[in-house]
Amino acid sequence: MNSIYAVAGNPIFHSRSPVMFNAALRELSLDGVYIRLAASSGEEVATTMRAIGLDGMNITSPFKADIIPYLDEVDRDAQVIGSVNTVLHKDGRLRGFNTDVDGVLGALAQAGFEGKGKSAVVLGAGGAARAAAVALLSAGAKVTITNRTDRNARQAAERVGCDQVPLEEVGRTLKGAHLLIGAVSTHDRVIDRQHIHKGLTVLDANYSKPTALVQDAASVGAKVIDGREWLLAQAVPVFERFTGNAAPVQTMRQVLMKTRRDGRTNIALIGFMGSGKTVVAEAIGAKTGMTVIDIDTRIEEKAGTSIAEIFEKSGQEAFRRMEIEEIDGLRSMSNTIVSCGGGAVTRRPNVRVLRNNCLTVWLWAGIEASLNRIGETGTRPLLHGQSREQASALLAERRFLYA
Incomplete structure (x- = not known):
C-alpha cells in the first residue's frame, strides 16, 4: 500500500468520505486507503499527519480554521475564507486548500439552481458558511449571512464581503430570498419554521440525517438539495489533487447515495x-x-x-x-x-x-x-x-x- 489518506474531525464516525474515496481508489486500482481520524485539536491533526506520514487529509468540523496555524502553506482561496478542508502532505510540507466552494457550486449546479441575480441567505459563520457565501458571491448572487451569535455573523460577512442580518430579523430577508444554505453544526431548529416558504431552495451541509431545517423545508414544499451533493462535489477536486487521477464521479456518487446501516456491534x-x-x-x-x-x-x-x-x-x-x-x-x-x-x-x-x-x-x-x-x-x-x-x-x- 503506497498511500494513506484520512478525514479528521470530532465527531468523525458519521463521515461518508471513506466510503467515497475507498470506492474511487478501488475503481482506479490505486494502491491506497482512506480512513477516519478522531482528534482533539487542529494541532493534533497536523502533528499526527506528520508522524504517521499521511499523504492527504480532509478537514471537517471543528478543525477547519483551527488547523491553519500548523500548516506550512495555505492557498489564497483558503486564506480569504479563513478555512481549510484539504491538506496535502508532500516533501515534508503541509499545504492547505479549500474545496467547499466547489462543493456548494457543484451541488447547486446538480440541482439546476442558477445563482446569478438571486437572493441567498447563509445560516452560520464558520468555515463552511464562509465558503458558501464566497461561492454564491462568485455566482453573482446577493448574499446575507445570519447566525446564532451575531458578532460572529458580522465578522464572517466583513471577511467575505457580503451583508449580515441578526437571526431575530432574518424572517424579513427570507421573504424575498431564493436560496437558504444551512451551515451550522446542530440538527436542531435555528430558524423559525414560519420563515421557510415554498419558493425557497434549501441546501444543508449536514448530511448524516435530516436536520430540522430540511424537514421544515420539505413540509412546506420547498425544494431541498441533498447535502451529500455538496460532499461529493467538494470531494472530486480533492481526489484529483491527492492522486493526480480524474475522479470516477459516478462510482463515488453511487456508493455515497446508498444508505446502509453498519451491522457490526x-x-x-x-x-x-x-x-x-x-x-x-x-x-x-x-x-x-x-x-x-x-x-x-x-x-x-x-x-x-x-x-x-x-x-x-x-x-x-x-x-x-x-x-x-x-x-x-x-x-x-x-x-x-x-x-x-x-x-x-x-x-x-x-x-x-x-x-x-x-x-x-x-x-x-x-x-x-x-x-x-x-x-x-x-x-x-x-x-x-x-x-x-x-x-x-x-x-x-x-x-x-x-x-
Whole structure:
C-alpha cells in the first residue's frame, strides 16, 4: 500500500468520505486507503499527519480554521475564507486548500439552481458558511449571512464581503430570498419554521440525517438539495489533487447515495505495542457495559504461560496460530470490545475477521510514548533487547497494516 489518506474531525464516525474515496481508489486500482481520524485539536491533526506520514487529509468540523496555524502553506482561496478542508502532505510540507466552494457550486449546479441575480441567505459563520457565501458571491448572487451569535455573523460577512442580518430579523430577508444554505453544526431548529416558504431552495451541509431545517423545508414544499451533493462535489477536486487521477464521479456518487446501516456491534482496537489498547478497551467497557476481551490475555490463560515464554519456547509462528484461533472466535460474538495484540494485523485471516465482524479502531501513539509505556519489563518479545531505531522500523513497517 503506497498511500494513506484520512478525514479528521470530532465527531468523525458519521463521515461518508471513506466510503467515497475507498470506492474511487478501488475503481482506479490505486494502491491506497482512506480512513477516519478522531482528534482533539487542529494541532493534533497536523502533528499526527506528520508522524504517521499521511499523504492527504480532509478537514471537517471543528478543525477547519483551527488547523491553519500548523500548516506550512495555505492557498489564497483558503486564506480569504479563513478555512481549510484539504491538506496535502508532500516533501515534508503541509499545504492547505479549500474545496467547499466547489462543493456548494457543484451541488447547486446538480440541482439546476442558477445563482446569478438571486437572493441567498447563509445560516452560520464558520468555515463552511464562509465558503458558501464566497461561492454564491462568485455566482453573482446577493448574499446575507445570519447566525446564532451575531458578532460572529458580522465578522464572517466583513471577511467575505457580503451583508449580515441578526437571526431575530432574518424572517424579513427570507421573504424575498431564493436560496437558504444551512451551515451550522446542530440538527436542531435555528430558524423559525414560519420563515421557510415554498419558493425557497434549501441546501444543508449536514448530511448524516435530516436536520430540522430540511424537514421544515420539505413540509412546506420547498425544494431541498441533498447535502451529500455538496460532499461529493467538494470531494472530486480533492481526489484529483491527492492522486493526480480524474475522479470516477459516478462510482463515488453511487456508493455515497446508498444508505446502509453498519451491522457490526463489536469494536476491535488495534495499534502498536504501548498504544493503550487494553486501557482504552477497559474504559469503553466500563462506560458502555460491553464485554471486554484482551486477545493476549486469553492466549496466556489457555497456554498457561506468558507470551514471552511462548515466543521463547515455541516461536512466533506458534503464537500467531493461537492468535488466529482466538480472533476467529469473534465471528460468534457481539457487543464486545476487543484489545488486539500489536502484530495481529500481520496475518490476513485476522484482518478478514476484524474487518467483517468489528468496527476496527487504530490507536496511534508515537514511538517515544509507546516505548515509555512499555518500559523495560521485557514482556514484549519483538521489542525485547531492540533499539529505538529498530522499534521505529517495526512501527513504520506496520503502519499500512493498521490503516
